[in-house]
Amino acid sequence: MHKAKVYALQVVLAGSLAQNKARSVLSVLAIALGVALGYAVQLITGAAVNELALGVQFLSGDADLQVRGPRSGFDEAIYPKLARLREVAAASPVVELDAKLADRSDTLKIIGIDVFRAAAVQPGLVADSADRLDHLRSDTLFVSPAAARSLGVDVGGSLSFQVALRAVTLRVAGLATADAHQRFAVTDIAGAQENFDRLGRITRVDLRLKAGVDVDAFRDRLQAELPAGLAVQRPEAGVKASESLSRSYRVNLNILALVALFTGGLLVFSTQALAVVRRRAQFALLRVLGVTRRQLVMWLMAEGALVGIAGSTLGLAGGFFLAQAAVRIIGADFGAGYFRDLAPTLTPAPLPLALFFFLGVVIAMLGSLAPALEAARAPPAPALKAGDDERAFARLRPSWPGLVTIAAGAIASFAPPIAGLPLFGYGAIALLLIGTLMLMPRLAVLMLSIVPTPRGAPSRLALLQLRGAPGQAAVSLAAIVASVSLMVSMAIMVASFRISLDAWLERVLPADVYVRASAAGDTAYMTVDDQARIAALPGVRRAEFLREQQLLLDPSRPRVVLLARTIDAANLTRQLQLVSAQMTPAPGAPPPVWVNEAMVDLYGFVLGSVVEIPIAGKPTAFTVAGVWRDYARPQGAIAIERERYIALTGDRSATNAALWLAPGAAVEQVSRAIDSDIPGGSRLEIAAPGEIREFSLKAFDRTFAVTYALELAAVVIGLFGLSSSFGALVLARRREFGMLRHIGMTRRQIGAMLATEGATVTGIGLVAGFGLGWLISLVLVQVVNRQSFHWGMELSVPWAPLTGSALLVLALSTITALASGRHAMSARAVLAVKEDW
């Protein structure tokens, strides 16, 4: 009795945390990793978005409303009309564009203002200057400090921009006052129009209204009077629109980080569950000594909370440093290209800090909840005896909750997106995962009954042991199934995407050479003369030109892309990867346009429908004649015949060209000819389809690099959980090993038994994990990706890497089982058996 008392005290005072340092540390680390990843992702994307919002706020100043339209601008005649409206106190016209820097690959945002008008609406844009006339000169600009830093230019220096294929050089007259970290330059609106070929056009009018005017009522009235393609919105709407471009990506990253946290919770669960089993007798003793069930539950939950607090604290610190390193090394958008002009500062805000701390603690406590309840529920008397461990997991066995959960997941996967986000899709994945984990003990029994009983004594023993006590393996199984299914589903999704992308790239790049005016920005293009010269180059058999524009269809969304290109309706499938039937508008019906999948999802441009598209300020009716696959423009894209576009707009310029070469002509030869024969031709970007494909796939891999990293984290945490549960399981069975040794089994045989058990459990986990992973990948491809990015893809399973990973997991778990066994058997057999009595 004396011994028991000491024991009890020990339990109460030190708890299993101290007793089981290694595993507790592992749990803390798992929670820390999940919290760190989640917090880092939140910190970075949050900072970038916040910066974006601040930037828009700063650039729009005191404007109550903004009138916006196509990216290329609209007729400036609308400006005096707006300025004269009775309700308008001040109207500030703006020409905003991304100008391609002549000697660099990037762009700089140019904001052309009328300094007198801006002073009344966006005073922040009016810089201090030594010579006030520099605000009016057409050849000067004021750069923001962030731009000056990143471009390495000082006041008095100059910047060259590519306009069409020419270079335009402007003098840096001063620094724009900037409270934001955005890269931009301010110049006179007349200069912006002249220098960047925007004569007669403006891109925005910012309005400050007179005091007492009802902003929303006035906006509604004004909207009704604006020409087609123009929208009047509060400036915040612009923030939302630019935010929405990256939102799906950000949310997906956040979810992945949460998955890492979830697997961390699972690890806590497996550690605690087995610790509870192992300490069953101790808890029973405590109960006998007068500890109530409630106290026991509280105590065990407190242990979980302790793990959570330690993990969260560590994770938040780690997440902050991780975020800093990530921003420095790969940029605020993890290389996805969403926040190119931003250099955000990371400031830990109290709310996200508290949120992630709380998340970590709650998940750790949830992980402890089931084991704690289980421990409290056990009647003390039988629990004091040996061999009762198995009862611990009896409660996890009823199968209907698991089935219901899986069914709910299946139903959720059919639900539409919420606010453009696949929330039900994520919910479906969570439900499928949880449901499967709930069903796992049942499935394990089922699968074990199918496996034939082997001959050899150790293996036979192993299988019989598992069949007899499948509940014990359930915890290990949960860890395996969770991590394997996540790994498999992500692998299938990424592979499907990459293969579909590759196929798509092959399809959309049929020509021999591709030429574009510039990689980025609004200012570079090919004039009619340039186009004629390119088409007439020796070696060029055929040339097709494309004009890319951006139209504002819905002010709360990013602009959609209008592609005016040569379209051969008879051979359409050679140019666009159609995912719909191809139709010809009926005689008398509006002319055809072809839209990408995003247009169908976002704007309801379904096949055969008649849609209105504002082109050159006029609403024009079109028939949707086909839907094509497009991995490049998730904001939506519309293809229109170039001749029709020219007839509507008079715009004959082109941004891209596709060249087919004459037999025997080489890409290099044409490329050299463009350099030497076309004025400014060296500014054109020339690429063979292979290079574009390579580049695109590289960009794809870069974007998914973070995905891979998060996925890896989830798998690693899952494997920790596996080793943890195996180790504990084996420890809990020391008495059994002692007994086996007593009846004559060698250590080697026990080792073989354990290895077989490990391999069998892992095998079952792999089978279930692959099945579940495949199901989840279906949801990822058909629901999450479709709703997030509005593109479809063909499902493909990367068998080779998956098989490799499966074998690796199998080997690792077998080794883990063996190692745990060796550790367990190092105790003397006699002592192990004695422990019971």
Add this chain to the structure above:
Amino acid sequence: MRRRRFLASPILLLATAALAADDYPPVVAGHAMRFPGDAGAHPAFRSEWWYITGWVHDADSKSFGVQVTFFRNRPRVAETNPSAFAPRQLLFAHAAIADPRYGKLRHDQRAARAGFGLAGAREETTDVWIDDWSLELVDDSYVAKIAARDFQFDLRFSSTQAVLPQGQQGFSRKGELPANASYYYSQPQLAVSGSVAVDGKGADVSGTAWLDHEWSSEAMAAEASGWDWTGINLNDGGALMAFRMRSHSGSALWAGGTFRGPGAASRSFEPREIRFTPHRRWRSPRTGVEYPVAMLVNLGSEEYTLEPLMNDQELDSRATTGTVYWEGAVQAFRGDREVGRGYLELTGYGKPLKL
């Protein structure tokens, strides 16, 4: 958020004239003024203003000063830019009320580039506007409509006398160099009618005002740091104008003046016949700048004492243009007898007028 306005004051415009002026037309003697053409804008010249100052009183017979000024400036930038926004012509406007009951000036300002019909200055006759601020010559009356932040003018300034050309038939020298000159005429004894609203409360007013219309390319000499100017409507129907250009040391560089008795021909004074002597000084509590707000003005054998309607008529535009000057309603006395009312302008007392 800090609100920064981009405006120029009259001083600033004149000071610009100290810079190179190759392409601006020269101001030369012997130019015959023709109306209404010369009442309109002269866009080729660097700077130009229509400057109305007057004394009015409301039904309570309380007197206060009103000022409406439109400036036009040709900055000679972006002149070849085909854009409709090209800032070939700039327009600025100031408006102020000098009411002793308020104790300091109420003033507001506008600035814009000409274009899109939102701001401009016609060449045919006086017709200059920025948004809802305008000054237009209709028949023989200047109609001023000003919608300022806390006051509104709807005023008519009707001619009662012939135009008064300044200097030699409108050629007004400002310095030793013949190039330092402006075309300059005045319209004294304008009869004021209309309404002035302050803080939403309107009142019908009447009174007497003075208009200066002056255009030039290189009026201010390089060594000038500011000027003193006054224009007085004499109670007997006469008019007097006097100015002096000051050097950095405060000494007079140049001076000019005109006197026209009721029904008589006008007489121009030589620089040596004109003297400005500070009589009383006032230091602005806001800017610390000291102005000679009461002035003795000698014009030939006559001496006038100018006493301000109130001391604080400082127009502080440091936050916007960096210039501070004093533009105030004054009474003219000979001995103890009030003989007329008008305005006094004191520039360049804070710091030399330089861009």
